[in-house]
Amino acid sequence: MALKKYMLIASCHIGDICQYNHPIDLEHAEARLREAESALQDAREWAQSTLNSIGDAVITTDLECRVTYLNRVAENLTGWMSIDALGKPLSQVLTLADGHTFLTAPNPAQRAIDENRTVGLAMDCVLIRKDGSQLNIEDSAAPIHDRAGCTKGAVIVFHDACQSPAQSLKLAHQAQHDSLTGLPNRVLLAERLSRAIGLAKRHQHQVALIYLDLDAFKPINDSLGHAVGDTLLQLVAGRLSECVRDTDTICRQGGDEFVVLLSEIEEPEDAARIAQKILSALAVPYRIDNHELHITTSIGISLYPNHGSDARTLLNNADTAMYHAKGSGSNHFQLFRADMNELREQRSQIELQLHWALKEKALFLEFQPRIDIANGYLCSTEALVRWRNPALGLLQPSTFLPVAEACGLIRPIGHWVLCEACHQLQRWREQGLEIVPIAVNMSAMELRDRSLPARITEMLSETRLDAHFLEVEVTESSLMYHQDEAVIATLVELNNLGIRIAIDDFGAGSESLKRLKCFPINTINIAPCFVHDMLESLENLNFIKALINFGQGLALRVIAKGVEAQAQLDHLILQGCDGAQGFLFSKPLSANDYQALLVAGDFRLKHSAAAPGNILSSK
Template identity: 70%
Template sequence: MIVFHDACHSPTQSLKLAYLAQHDSLTGLPNRILLLERLSRAIGLAKRHQHQVALIYLDLDDFKPINDSLGHAVGDCLLKSVAVRLSDCIRDTDTICRQGGDEFVVLLSEIEKPQDAVRIAEKILGALAAPHQIGNHELRITASIGISLYPDHGTNDRTLLNNADTAMYQAKNSGCNTYQLFKADMNDTRDQRTHIESQLHQALKEESPFLNFQPRVDVTTGDWVSAEALVRCRNPTVGNMAPMAFLPVAETSGLIVPIGHRVLREVCHRLQAWRAEGVNIVPIAVNISAIELRDNTLPVRIAEILAETGLETHFLELEVTESSLLHNQNDTTTSTLVALSHLGIRIAIDDFGAGKASLRYLKCFPIDTVNIASCFVQDMLDKPENAIFINALINFGQNLSLRIIAKGVETQAQLEHLKLQACDGAQGFLFSRPLLAEDFSTLLRSERLRWRSGT
């Protein structure tokens, strides 16, 4: 006689299957199914006992480049490290859920006031900020956090989750590594963001992003010496989209990567085409996003573009904002910048002074050029502290053989002050507004590549 035993019906196996159905296989944290169950229970208890519940929705900033450049094994280890640190930030009665990908949700089942949730959010940001040692890699990661509260921001689980998610995107748009408490008008902002993202997808399909070029002059001679490439995007209904509207969305959605690649290709192709026509070309500065900066394949991709176009490396300069470098002090960023420098490409730090970097910080990376933030330049004649900062930066740059460019120059008086301080270059409306490619080409074709006051 043969007896069959159905192992699936054993109590042990049933418990194991139930656990697997409610927990994330990578981190061992509760998954969305268990979160919703516990959130519904917490809302019921809060309603009965008249206390508040908080949801903290957390998304890691720029996790994808780490995953893409170092591999999924390293990315998975980083996610597990994040899970451990999150667990250390909460009480036993609270719940951490891995929502999926690089998103986590923290359920604070009972709080007395909103500040309790804010305190936990700040604790989480601090815990994640310390370096994560993953094998031979020392990785730094930040997060954007959104907070929603029961009953102020919703009375059911779906609404609370959606509103915490909306607040998280607001935090990400505010510059990452921060938190936002949900507000009702954020839903309007999110709808607008979704609309802009849809427009960007369509623009990339139709190849409607285009470039403007803003010339730069030698402060001493007035010669046109270089230019900055500025990406613009055209909407068939409303016309040109404001950069401050679409660039943050491009950053948070990841669309900045294909946009950035397209800009690099177009700049190199245009420069080579102009030179083939006998035009005296000048170096062009291209902005590189934080996401691109963490991609260690960037030097290879740029080398391929240069080889494809035949353009020499000294005609290309890459600009990285001060904030991008401050938030990405890791091995990948440094090795990417070093590799680009070894190719012969000049590296510029943009908007210097707008963040919290000190002058000593300029020694940490292979920097060739420093662009002074326009907010300092525009007020330097009215605010002595701005003039002192600019003068110190110019002197420091000279000692390190760095080229210093003042951005946002709008008046002759500002230019004269920069001349007295021996600043190298300047850019701003005093010399030229951003030009369409055709108009910039006409400028390059002019017999005298020199700016003259009053022209």
């Protein structure tokens, strides 16, 4: 309707002005001509004033789609002044793009001319203004005809789509929902949480907040690309929706963090039941393109009124409980406790100090020897990272490595360990000592880095070490939970370089036998917990025997870790285990103490009543 109205203005007041062509005397003709010119000028000024006073933008073109007119609104919306735009191609002045793909969209003026009819702009059409900024517009274009009905050009009438009621509703929805998953965002969560607390206070029931974080999502996103990461988040959102009631709210808090609001529960066990349901649902493998992804989740739970009386406190406490769950191991949930705030503060301090430790090279390695059971000789050693914290003293890796994984420092720490181990081997060899292979622990998170093989190759070249002097160990639980093509591809590349691959803590995970064939493994390390229990019952002893037979049946080298008693060693010898590591032979040694062993020459295991920790000696 607006377009027809503005075309009628132009046709009534501009057209048919030059009708004074009758053969009359010259003086009268000149007077009539002056009147016609004055009337034409008045009509033009009236039409221009009218078009400039309306709320829509108007642009007209000739048959070649060159701009012939812009009103003031069109100047404001396009960023082009009329004096600069006149005569230019319409596509230059009115640059349009598809709102979804941002590819250049065809200009409707040409369609209106070619099809000789009124046409609408594409849905979600975006105007690229002269300064490069973007504006959603909507309306239509139509051909301009002369009195004879011939097409002379086109007129486009448009306006800012944000001013329309439909667009206002769309913007309101966007302001309260996550664009990737369609879930409510933190703005809408805060509103619904406050409302739920008010209703709970009035009706004397409880409210639960479940705060969850996907373990190791960042490495997946970094190694496989944001498209895979985005798809994974969308699939997670879908599974979460299947775990809760329609009256509950699922929010994407940001990144890989989600919050579930259980607006009405009777007892804490209700929230725990939902949390366990979520853990199970999200742990099922995800198939995205050619990748099978396994993720775990850390969950924290806070309750109203037990853990807070306002939305902010409940959210912070659920977040704190989630961090505590993450520190306790993957795929766990924790209910908030008051002492968790202190523990989280300690984790925050560890994180800050870890940054400092890396920068100031405050980390160091210790080395624990491994024995070849068949001949009693030292066969390899494991490099173990240590950190003497200035405030907390000597920290166990189990204390600071989970923090490093959570804050993204595990890769630089792992890289430092690898470099330091290789350079230490180089220093010992340069001193004329006979070196043995060294085993370095890595997380599946590090193995997702496709640049790792190239960096290790460069490191080996720099230190002039053969690849067989390096062994990479990754825990069974980490490997099985985070199995995907990126990890497997990295392990295959490392194996092809000649680097040995070992599964650490073997037997402690799940579905090991089913997935083991996917990995290029050379060694399995039996978890210390099985070695510790092997003498307590015949069943335990048979289990150790089964693990050894299984590994050797696949032509894998089997190492028993955590050997602390001679009786344990005797049974391992009887079962034909390949190697052993533990306090019976040696505690983890500093670089200097380990060097002393190398200086001693050829080492053998003494089969005697030697005290634990002193069994290693030279011939």
